[in-house]
Amino acid sequence: MIPVSIREIIDKRQFEHVYQPLWDLFNWSIFGYESLLRVKGINNVEHLFQKAREEGCLYELDFALLESSIFQFPFLENKGRLLFLNVYPSTILHHEFKPFLNRVIERFPYIKNRIVFELNETKEEEDIWGDGELKARIKLMREYGFYIAVDDVGKGTSALQKIIELQPDYVKLDRYYAQELAADEEKQKMVSLFLRYCDRQMALVLEGIEKEVDLAQAKLLKVPAAQGYLLGKPDKLT
Template identity: 85%
Template sequence: MMDKQRFEHVYQPLWDLFNWSIFGYESLLRVNGINNVEHLFQKAREEGCLYELDVTSLESSIVQFPFLEKKGRLLFLNVYPSTVLHHEFKPFLKRVVERFPYIENRIVFELNETKEEEGIWKDEELKAAIAWMRRYGFYIAIDDVGKGASTLQKIIELQPDYVKLDRYFAQGLAADEEKQKMVSLLTSYCGRKMVLILEGIEEEVDLAQAKLLRVPAAQGYLLGKPGKLPLAKDRYW
């Protein structure tokens, strides 16, 4: 299953709502012959090879993304906290940067939340690993904020560069004053320290409301569905 030749990636755009431009793409894994990628990762966890699958996906996404053609655009990559803490992860990142020096300051690692890894978030070594990644030219995002019970605590303690607000808040935003208050509160909190990204935008009226609330960035089917990009010219397998 970890044959790189079977890995494909689709990329969904993230929009800057102030300048009305694409500033990045989130990479989403597709594997030939596998209908549910989440089940594949769960199976890898059960078999004790989650780290290997995770970094194989990261590497193939980096290779397939046309960094040189998409100048200035960020690449958002999902990663498990356990992968970040793995003893081979730092050497892996160093090898990737050495091979592709132009990715510096172009990659955002989205930390995935799972029940199996909830305890890892409290590990001081995770904070240290994140600090190291930042020094090495990578950015950090916390995904699905508002979905888990302790995501606000994680924002305060980890101070990510990007905060991705769960799609729940985008759905029906224009008609829900309580959601508007919460989105406004988080927008104010993030300020200039972090970039708040509202996920799951599917309706024009909700996009308009997000802009009225001064949400700086958004992602969703209305703004662009996941799709293939022209193949990178520097693929190496």
């Protein structure tokens, strides 16, 4: 249970961000960070977003978190590295989203070609993905110099459809495929299948790497990028 209102959390900025690295497995270097939310006293932040949806201020929370993540991220100290930001499709469709992008770009002009919007998938917003307006907004985001990622791919059949229709810049493969990857030939075949589909048009990111043997297998399969506790836990950047 969330003890206070979401609007209070937003107004008082009662949250912070930690950043988890994404690794380029070909060059063995960090190429980006995913911003993750932390709120004192709340272990499962999904409950926070659910309450925001119930209170009718999900888009306000999303806007506040996006702007705060950008403000806190040390872009100058991480030259060339990308910042992955989670966002709900409903936020992208909100009438305030375009003005928000204009405001953020005006305030932080150096973020051009440095931000990856990672689309969150929820049951409540399943119908939105087929909305033609969403595709139009994503096209606009690309024109502004932003990139797109689809998360939890391979978790359900709908995610595959989203890849085909949206053609994201990054495809984040669900952590299921990383778990015991070295010992599971069927998972290896599926990862190879995703790699062939993505080819050079999309970058495949394997999430949930926790064991060295599975990382070695991912590199053997020529997975280009990975993320997981073995490679780096979410933490503050100084």
